[in-house]
Amino acid sequence: MFDQKKKLIAVAIAGSFALPLTAEAQSNVEIYGRLYPEVVNLSLSGATATGAKVATMSAAAAGTPGTTTLLMDSPNSRLGFRGSEDLGGGMKAIYQLEMGFGVDAGLNSSSTAGALFSRNTFVGMKGGFGTVKLGSMDTVYKELGDTMSYLGISSGNFMSTSNILSKPGFGTSSASSFHLRRANSLYYESPEFGGLQALYDYSFGEVPGNTSSLRVISAGLKYEAGPLYLAVAYETHNNLFGASKNVPAGLANPTTGAVVTSMDTGMRWTAQYKFNADSRIEGNFATIKYDESGGAATRFANYKHNAWSIGGEHKIGAVTLVASYGQAGAGSCARVGGIACDTTGLDGNMLDLGVGYSFSKRTFVFAFYTKLTNGSSATYTNVVSDARPTPGQDIGTFALGIKHDF
Numbered sequence: 001m002f003d004q005k006k007k008l009i010a011v012a013i014a015g016s017f018a019l020p021l022t023a024e025a026q027s028n029v030e031i032y033g034r035l036y037p038e039v040v041n042l043s044l045s046g047a048t049a050t051g052a053k054v055a056t057m058s059a060a061a062a063g064t065p066g067t068t069t070l071l072m073d074s075p076n077s078r079l080g081f082r083g084s085e086d087l088g089g090g091m092k093a094i095y096q097l098e099m100g101f102g103v104d105a106g107l108n109s110s111s112t113a114g115a116l117f118s119r120n121t122f123v124g125m126k127g128g129f130g131t132v133k134l135g136s137m138d139t140v141y142k143e144l145g146d147t148m149s150y151l152g153i154s155s156g157n158f159m160s161t162s163n164i165l166s167k168p169g170f171g172t173s174s175a176s177s178f179h180l181r182r183a184n185s186l187y188y189e190s191p192e193f194g195g196l197q198a199l200y201d202y203s204f205g206e207v208p209g210n211t212s213s214l215r216v217i218s219a220g221l222k223y224e225a226g227p228l229y230l231a232v233a234y235e236t237h238n239n240l241f242g243a244s245k246n247v248p249a250g251l252a253n254p255t256t257g258a259v260v261t262s263m264d265t266g267m268r269w270t271a272q273y274k275f276n277a278d279s280r281i282e283g284n285f286a287t288i289k290y291d292e293s294g295g296a297a298t299r300f301a302n303y304k305h306n307a308w309s310i311g312g313e314h315k316i317g318a319v320t321l322v323a324s325y326g327q328a329g330a331g332s333c334a335r336v337g338g339i340a341c342d343t344t345g346l347d348g349n350m351l352d353l354g355v356g357y358s359f360s361k362r363t364f365v366f367a368f369y370t371k372l373t374n375g376s377s378a379t380y381t382n383v384v385s386d387a388r389p390t391p392g393q394d395i396g397t398f399a400l401g402i403k404h405d406f
Contacts, residue, residue, distance in 0.1 A: 093125060142188070148311055182203035187200070216237050228271075236265050268287060270283070
């Protein structure tokens, strides 16, 4: 009876989105989702004083007064449809359509998060050759590293260690991030050989006259055997200008035309060990580089830094305890013409502490505290609202919420 109800609901929802479903396809549709609204207390404090010396690539120190905000958020709550069709000979067609929405504010199609099927959405083929998917998906780099989704709520939320691991400590543009979903992607997963699997994805630039100008390429290897998980991933961004879109205007290179080119790269190593069904730990180490060529004298040339994190999860009956710590170094930089470039204060760190209580396999409540500490020049942020830190400003976040899967 429950399965039949799910089928009927699938047809009704698909019909509301004008999705045609044949009689055969209906039997393969699965509806799934995750809702996790949270009440958040957000505090910003400790900004570097106005006029104080900051790093070359940092915005000017503003001495912004501390603020405290109470709000409700619903990061990455989602609704999806997925399924498969048996094609015979060991082959299957597979598909998924997934979208995010705000439990606190409803569907907002004017935003990327609320746009229809803006999350992992694809169609593909699976067989002895592996799996091929075409659509909009998380990159290999994102999938293989930083894999502990604490309490199932950290993806896209303030406690995600990707806020320290996968971006620099300056600017606000997502062009610098190495932990994203990419549109127009061709994704391949090899068959597994003794626990080892290779993955590759290519995101087409789709710029008229030059389809490769904004390409993103991501590749990696993972190994899973018993309690051990090991992975390494590498990603390149061609002409995304992750640095120039984030540094002050006087330092930035032109990001259009063929005069200046950029190649940003990220590499991340990940290791996870499960002691038993109730306890596990994970560590990550990442190196990120931003390189631009052809710029005028005094303009940005390159920046490099390292970051790492360690975290763990332990269950005691219905209670789950989680903790993690991540740290990013200030790094080093260079400007065209050998002009001095200073990275002092571009470091940052983040501490997470959380607890969840399960009422069932699908429903639990949680409490989480995160402290993100910025160096005197840094603006690392885990804020999902409009409020963003100025150089040196720290962010303290406490949340109470409920999660339900279906």
